[in-house]
Structure formats: structure tokens, C-alpha cells
Amino acid sequence: MISRSARDTSREFTGAVGVTLPPWAVVTPERRAHVERVAALITTWATAMKVPERERARWLSAAWLHDALRDAPAAQRARPRAARRRNAPPRTA
Numbered sequence: 001m002i003s004r005s006a007r008d009t010s011r012e013f014t015g016a017v018g019v020t021l022p023p024w025a026v027v028t029p030e031r032r033a034h035v036e037r038v039a040a041l042i043t044t045w046a047t048a049m050k051v052p053e054r055e056r057a058r059w060l061s062a063a064w065l066h067d068a069l070r071d072a073p074a075a076q077r078a079r080p081r082a083a084r085r086r087n088a089p090p091r092t093a
Helices: 027-047 053-065 074-087
Strands: none
Touching: 053 074
16 A cells, blocks of 8 residues: 555646646656656657647646556545446436
8 A cells, every 4th residue: 555655746747737647646756757758758749740739638638647546555446436336327228
């Protein structure tokens, strides 16, 4: 289990305004460095490919979120899925 002190709560990112790890992310400093490298690479690709700003924002969101709970305990990683099931509309037969 990652202790609270090992959790990186820094939310600054110099690459894209407004794109950061969410406050619920549980990442070690090493994982955060990895996520920042992925975001930088995606930014480079998006610039080279002249990707429209909305698509670039989607790519960057995916970069920042792809490992946001990787270092969280298994029970915490499962919580969002369980919450989705509780909030889902009833199934129709």
C-alpha cells in the first residue's frame, strides 16, 4: 500500500495549461515522472501532426489519466467501477 507521504500531490504541469493529475490520483514520484514524459511525448506528436486543440486536449487528458491509480491499492482502483454500476440506469430486458 502506498502511504499518504509517498503520494505525490503536486499538481503543477508546465506543458499544457489546465492539464494535470486529478486530486484523487495516487502516484509515486517515479510514476509522476513517467506520466509527465508521456504527456510531453504526446504534446510533441500533436504539434508535429497539427492536431486540433480539442483533440490535443483529449490526448493530454488520456496521458495524465492513464496511470493515475496505478500505485493505488487494489480496493481503491476498483471503487470507480463500482460507483459506475451504482449510478448506471437500470437495465431493460
